[in-house]
Amino acid sequence: MTLTNYLVLAAILFTIGAVGVLVRRNAIVVFMCIELMLNSVNLTLVTFARANGSVDGQVIAFFVMVVAAAEVVIGLAIIMSIYRTRRSASVDDANLLKY
């Protein structure tokens, strides 16, 4: 099992996340897809850390986790506030801002 396999897996996960952001309609699910992208980056970082023989990548992965946790707090607060008004978390219903 070479390290390349992990990189390919991470790239696939990242792509699934990115496509999910573009096609899913529920804000919570979109947000989960973004988290998937962040975690695939973590996998990439840890794999490269192993390949380079340094711990930098693993330390960066910790930072990413902390930032992702902060992002969850902010994101859920924003989605919650819009849900309480509209009773819907669909990004298609949020359509007041356009030409």
Added chain:
Amino acid sequence: MIEAPDLSLAALTPLLFVFGAALVGVLVESFAPRHVRQPTQVALALVGTVGGFVSTLLIAGRSEVTAGGALAVDGAGLFLQATIAGLAALSILLFAERGLDPAKSAFVASAAVPAGSPRDRELLTDERVQTEVYPLATFAVGGMMLFVAANDLLVMFIALEVLSLPLYLICGLARRRRLLSQEAAVKYFLLGAFASAFFLYGLALVYGATGSIRLSEIRESVSTDGTGTLLVLGLGLLIVGLMFKASVAPFHTWTPDVYQGAPTPVTAFMAACTKVAAFGAILRLLYVAFGTADWTWRPLVYGIAIVSMVVGAVLGLTQTDVKRMLAYSSIAHAGFLLTGVIGLGGGTGSGLSATLFYLLAYGLTTIGAFAVVTLVRDGDGEATQLSQWAGLARRSPLTAGVMTFLLLALAGIPLTSGFTGKFAVFRAAIEVGAWPLAVGALVTSAIAGFFYLRLVVLMYFSAPAEDGPSVGVPGLPTTIVLAVTVAATLVLGVVPGSVLDLADRAATLVG
């Protein structure tokens, strides 16, 4: 045994000042009684931003890498930090304006109350304000100042999040039209998080290709080992993430919606400060880390610059809302700024000083323009429809005159700062041989000039509507902002010499 990294506290004073003020702001929010919070928070945010501004001036001329190599305090970094702190202080003044609206503030009294509920209508004219906006904005300012000094991709990422997360929140805190505001916050948040995931993947790929995230080590690795697919791919993803923050087309889709939905003082803050911060990071990344391999990013940035100018200028023509129009103007200006980035020419061109000057000039003008937008009101808050601005000159010649002057500056008419800035970046692009780009930029500035002039014509030569908007009498904070921005736009247009010299002397990046 872990050794602490060497910290040059003197070089970090601006950052410490701003983050310190933000942290004290959080304490005030938790412990001070409600009625003293608003004045205390405004004072604190002003002390933080003005203090940050003054301390950058005091340590001007320093050039060093500190904090274990993670931060670079140099001419360009300090110039941008001073710009951000100064523009942020002006924005905080706009935040603090309470005299214009019968609803007492641009910010919601209690963000937790659902929009449109009976309690929400009760709170509409309440004295209370969600004063968290001040510490949040101060944190965002701190993040921006860290962003332009980041000498390491991880610090850059952390700073990106520190500046973005508070901005997502304060976008959603408008007192009127709360649904629009909340929608803007959701869109900004989802797209912003999406873009930072791309930035992060770019970081991981660059780390994999070079074994380091320090900008100087990436440069060494690029010059000794050359550039592989992994590195170029990583650089591309990093650029996507940064361009998103700088609202450059084709990564601009959030910009019009968020600029329109967010409270206008916040829009002014984002349009001016976020742009400065994002371009600071773009300059540092491209110049310090990839300056010796500029063929890797030059075609990409070249293309993006053209797309951004064209999209901003052409779509700006079709807008019917003043805030959206200014948003497209900001996209077009991002394209003009990228002409200056192209003018870097691997570090030998005058592009760096030109871009620094342009950022300062554009930031001041755009804050002034949004300050005028806060003045024009009808019963339902700000009147941002273009049709409502018809005949404004007859209602208030002074307001229309100020707006006309600022719009002419955005269009780049001589004797305004916009002209000086555009001249500087176009010259930098021509000097490195990118004259097709400069010609394209000239054509698109002419197109963009049309929609600025359309608003001017509308204000002066149309009959005012019967039930048209009234022009509010600005309180002290907004008056200060308007006076400063108009004076600066004029001075930077008529006698730009000393500031251009300053930008020239500041145009160094260490790392």
